[in-house]
Amino acid sequence: MPGRAVVEAAQLAFAAFPSAQVTFSQIHGHVLSIATALPIEQEGDPGPEQFVLPQPLVVSHGFGTAGRASALVELVERLQPVFGIDPESSRLPVDPTNPELDENDNEVPEGPERATRLVQTHLGVLVKGRYIGGTFDADGHLYQVTTRLLPLDTTGTSSRALTRSALYEALVPKLPDIAAGRPELAWLTDPRLTETATAAAELLFVPEGVYGRERLRLVYEVHVSMGAREALIVVDAKDGGVLKALDVMPSEWHDDARFVVSATALDEANVSQSIPSVRADGRLYMGYGSNFQSARHFRDRQHLSLSDAQGGGSLTVLPYNLPATGNTWEAANGFTGTRLQLASAMRTASLALEWWAARTWRSWDGRGSSLFVGVNGNSNEDGTPSFNAWGSSGTIVAGGFIGPSGYSFAGDVEVMGHEFMHNVIGVTSRLACAYESGALSEALADLFGAALTVTAEDRFKDTTLGDTFPIRSFSAPCSSGSPRAIRDS
Amino acid sequence: MITEGDAGGVHTNSGIMNLAHYLMIHGGAFNGVRVQACGTASRSRRPYS
Numbered sequence: 001m002p003g004r005a006v007v008e009a010a011q012l013a014f015a016a017f018p019s020a021q022v023t024f025s026q027i028h029g030h031v032l033s034i035a036t037a038l039p040i041e042q043e044g045d046p047g048p049e050q051f052v053l054p055q056p057l058v059v060s061h062g063f064g065t066a067g068r069a070s071a072l073v074e075l076v077e078r079l080q081p082v083f084g085i086d087p088e089s090s091r092l093p094v095d096p097t098n099p100e101l102d103e104n105d106n107e108v109p110e111g112p113e114r115a116t117r118l119v120q121t122h123l124g125v126l127v128k129g130r131y132i133g134g135t136f137d138a139d140g141h142l143y144q145v146t147t148r149l150l151p152l153d154t155t156g157t158s159s160r161a162l163t164r165s166a167l168y169e170a171l172v173p174k175l176p177d178i179a180a181g182r183p184e185l186a187w188l189t190d191p192r193l194t195e196t197a198t199a200a201a202e203l204l205f206v207p208e209g210v211y212g213r214e215r216l217r218l219v220y221e222v223h224v225s226m227g228a229r230e231a232l233i234v235v236d237a238k239d240g241g242v243l244k245a246l247d248v249m250p251s252e253w254h255d256d257a258r259f260v261v262s263a264t265a266l267d268e269a270n271v272s273q274s275i276p277s278v279r280a281d282g283r284l285y286m287g288y289g290s291n292f293q294s295a296r297h298f299r300d301r302q303h304l305s306l307s308d309a310q311g312g313g314s315l316t317v318l319p320y321n322l323p324a325t326g327n328t329w330e331a332a333n334g335f336t337g338t339r340l341q342l343a344s345a346m347r348t349a350s351l352a353l354e355w356w357a358a359r360t361w362r363s364w365d366g367r368g369s370s371l372f373v374g375v376n377g378n379s380n381e382d383g384t385p386s387f388n389a390w391g392s393s394g395t396i397v398a399g400g401f402i403g404p405s406g407y408s409f410a411g412d413v414e415v416m417g418h419e420f421m422h423n424v425i426g427v428t429s430r431l432a433c434a435y436e437s438g439a440l441s442e443a444l445a446d447l448f449g450a451a452l453t454v455t456a457e458d459r460f461k462d463t464t465l466g467d468t469f470p471i472r473s474f475s476a477p478c479s480s481g482s483p484r485a486i487r488d489s
Numbered sequence: 490m491i492t493e494g495d496a497g498g499v500h501t502n503s504g505i506m507n508l509a510h511y512l513m514i515h516g517g518a519f520n521g522v523r524v525q526a527c528g529t530a531s532r533s534r535r536p537y538s
Contacts, residue, residue: 435491438499443506463511472504474511482504483490485520 170240171222171233178233184247187229192257223248226257317346320374322400331385334404341375341400344411349373349396351413352420355452364420365394365427371420375400375410391419392426392433407469414467418449446472 172194179188222233234244319342323329329337353371356364364371374397378386389398389409396419398410409415422445425431431441446465453467464470473479478488492498512519516526 433496433499435497435499436502438496439502440506442499442503443510446503446507447510465507472500472507474507475515477504477508480504482501482507484508485505488490488505 178245317373320376322377332383335385335401337401341410345373345375348413348416352417364423389415389419391422412467413452414449414465417452418445421445421448
C-alpha cells in the first residue's frame with residue numbers, strides 16, 4: 001500500500017527530528033513533505049527537487065543568522081547518529097556567528113525584506129541516497145522537512161540505473177511500439193523526437209542510483225512533448241523497460257520537441273497506481289493519485305488540489321488540538337496518540353474525495369469548495385481519548401488516536417468515506433441529522449463508506465461498516481443493536 | 490426506535506436501510522419478500538442514479 005511507504009517515511013523523519021512538530025502535506029507515495037501547521041507563505045523555490053546521488057552527508061546550502069545557523073547545526077547533529085554519519089564527513093556552509101547575508105554577502109537590514117529572506121532559508125541534505133530538506137523560520141525553528149526516499153543498498157549488491165544517454169538509447173527505438181495502435185500517441189513517431197533525443201543524450205547527466213530494496217523500484221519519468229502534445233512514459237531505470245505510456249495534458253506549449261526526465265522511487269506493487277489519472281479528453285486532471293504530479297505540484301503545501309475545471313476542490317489535513325510537542329503520546333485505556341494519524345487521514349480522506357470526484361466530476365459540494373480534515377487530539381473529561389469521527393459542512397474530524405488493537409478512525413477508509421458522504425448529503429438531499437431523516441443519512445453514508453473499499457481499494461468487504469474494526473453490520477443490524485425493520489423499532 | 494441520545498437514534502435506526510442495501514446487493518429473503526441481487530458493480534451507483 002502506498003500508505004505504508006508514507007508511514008515508513010514519516011517514521012524516518014520522526015527519527016531524524018524527534019522534537020519537530022510535523023504534519024503531512026502529501027502522502028500516497030515515496031515523496032512527501034512534512035510541515036508544521038504554521039501557514040507560512042513561501043516564496044521562491046525552497047530547494048532542489050531533482051534526483052540526487054547516494055553519498056555521505058553533504059549540506060547543500062543555507063543562510064545564517066545566529067539562531068537559524070544554530071538550528072542547521074542542530075539538524076545535522078541529529079542526522080549524524082540516525083544515519084551513522086561521520087561528523088568529519090559533513091560540512092556546514094554557514095558560520096553560526098554570521099549575520100544575515102544575502103546572495104552577495106551583504107548584510108540584510110532589519111525589516112520586511114529580511115523576513116522574506118528568512119522564510120526562504122533552507123537546508124538540503126543528502127544522506128546516503130535520501131534527500132532531506134529542512135526549512136526554518138526567523139527564530140531558527142524547523143517548520144518544514146522535505147524528504148525523498150531513495151532506499152539504501154544494505155547488501156552491497158547495488159544495481160546501477162541507466163545513464164541518461166543509455167536511457168534514450170533504450171527508449172527511443174521503442175517509441176514506434178508505444179505509439180502502435182494508439183492514435184493519441186501516434187505523434188511519438190515524429191522524427192523530430194528522435195533528433196531531440198539524440199542531441200539530449202550527448203549532454204552528460206549521470207543519474208546513477210543505488211537501490212537495493214526489492215519492494216522499491218527506481219523509475220524514470222520521461223515527459224515527451226511537442227507542440228501541444230505531451231506523453232508521459234515511465235521507464236524502469238534499471239533496464240529501460242517501458243512500464244507505462246500515457247497521453248497527458250500538456251503543461252505548456254513547445255515549438256520544439258522536448259524530453260524532460262526525472263527520477264523517483266516507486267513501490268513496485270503500485271507502479272500502475274502511480275501514474276497520473278488523466279483523461280484523454282483533458283477534462284479531469286487529478287494531481288492526486290500520482291506520486292510524480294503530487295510531489296511536484298503540492299510538495300510544499302498542506303493540501304492537494306484536483307484541478308478539475310468543474311470544481312474538484314482541495315483537501316487539507318490539519319491537527320486539531322494535538323499536543324504542541326512530540327509526535328506520539330500515551331493516552332488512557334491503552335490508546336496511543338500519534339501524528340502519524342495525519343498521514344492516515346490524508347490517505348483515507350483522499351480516497352473518498354478522489355472516488356467521488358472521479359465519478360461525479362464534482363467536489364463534495366459541486367462548487368469546488370475545500371474539504372478540511374481535522375485530526376482530533378482531544379480527550380474526554382474522564383481522560384479517555386475522544387475516539388470518534390464526524391463530518392459536515394466541509395469538515396471531517398477524526399480521532400488522532402490508535403486503539404489497543406491497532407484500529408483508528410482517521411485510518412479507516414470506510415469511516416472516513418462515511419464522514420465524507422455526510423458532507424455531500426448536507427448539500428444535496430439536506431437530510432436533517434435527527435430521527436428518521438438522520439437515520440437515512442447515516443445509512444447512505446454507511447453505504448458510501450463500504451463502497452470505497454470495494455472500488456477504491458479493489459476488495460470485497462461489505463458486511464460491516466468499518467475497514468479496520470466493525471462498527472455496524474449491514475446484513476445483521478441487530479448484532480450492533482439496530483433494528484432490521486420498522487416493526488423492530 | 491427513538492433514543493434519548495444520538496439525535497433520536499440515527500446510528501441505530503440506520504440499520505433498516507443498511508439491511509435494505511445489503512439485500513439489494515446480495516439478494517435474499519426478508520419479511521416474506523425475496524429480493525434479487527444487483528451485485529456490487531452497480532451498487533455504488535444505485536443510490537445516486
